[in-house]
Amino acid sequence: MIFDGKDLSHRALADRLPSDETHVFRECDLTEADLWGAPLAGARFESCVLDGADFRKADLDGAAFTGGGGMRIRFNDADLIDASFTDVDLSSAHFGGALLTDASFTGCRMIGAVLTGSRGTGFTLSRSNLTLANLGGCSLRGLTIEGVRFDDADLSGCDFTEATLSDCRLRGTRLLDTKFTQADLRGADLGEPDDAKLRAFAGAVITQAQAAAILAARGITVL
Template identity: 80%
Template sequence: MHLTGEDLSHTLLADRLEPGETHVFRECDLTEAGLGGADLGGARFESCVLDGADLREADLDGAVFEGGGGMRIRFDDADLVDATFTGVDLSSARFGGALLTDATFTGCRMIGASLTASRGTGFTVSGCNLTLADLGGCSLRGEVIEGVRFDDADLSGCDFTGATFSGCRLRGAKLIKTVFAGADLRGADLGEPDDATLRAFAGATINPVQAAAILAARGISVL
């Protein structure tokens, strides 16, 4: 199925898709479309409106999302192995229980998105805005994380072991039981971490400027 410019809003589409066929949606309106449980492996979504679209339990293995997007997209329990999201608005999207192994998010707006309880061995995120997002329990071990805003995000229980942060912001992030062992935080804006946050950074590497700022906030001068 190859569709361009179609208004498919509020339409139950899952039963209309032929299994095994590659589906392409280009500049379609999929507002609150019903795609739950659909076979969409390798599908392409190009500049589509996806506000409130239901993709729960869908097979999206290797699917490609480019541009477009919308608020409150539901990916709960979907298979997103090797899926790629480029320049997509995923604000308030829900990925609870989704399989995200080797999924890639690049240049996406993910404000308030929830990835807590997602599954898999890790995913890649770069150039994204994850302000106020919930990544509780996610694994990003060994990942190179570039240009990502985690301001006020909930990173509780996340595993960043060996990860490298470049051009990232962690201001106000919630870091309860977050693991940074072996992580390189020299390229991150840490904000003004309190003592609890500093304990979360145990085992990580920071630069002298960051260390001086942390000490200065506690009334200690570095000469």
């Protein structure tokens, strides 16, 4: 079923979507749309307005979101296995309880997004802004993460074991009980190296320049 340029705002849509079809939404207004539990496996959302859209418990396995987006989208408890988000505004989106195995976020604006409590074996992040986001407890083990801003984000309890962070920023980031064992942080901006960060970075790989900056912040001069 194809929806092209439709105003579907504030509508209950789940019962209108046959489970045996692949649905395509192009430049639709889905503001506050009710898609709770909707059968949307493989669906395509292209440049849609999604402010406040409710995708809780929806089947979004393999769905693709490209462009568009909005504030406070709810994906709680949704199936997002293999889902992809490309250049989507996901500011203040909620993913608590969502199954994010092999989901990908590329070029997304995720300021204030809440991913803590999500499930699965890991998701990928690239060229995205996660300022003020909450990823508490998420696993990003062994992943290559490129061009991501984690400024003032909460990464408490996250597992970055053996991950590579390239062109990433960790300024003001909360790192309580975060694991960076054997993580490659040589391409990351580590921000101000407070005691909590130093504990989190134990076992990580950093450059000589990064190490010198950490020591200099503690009044130690490296010659």
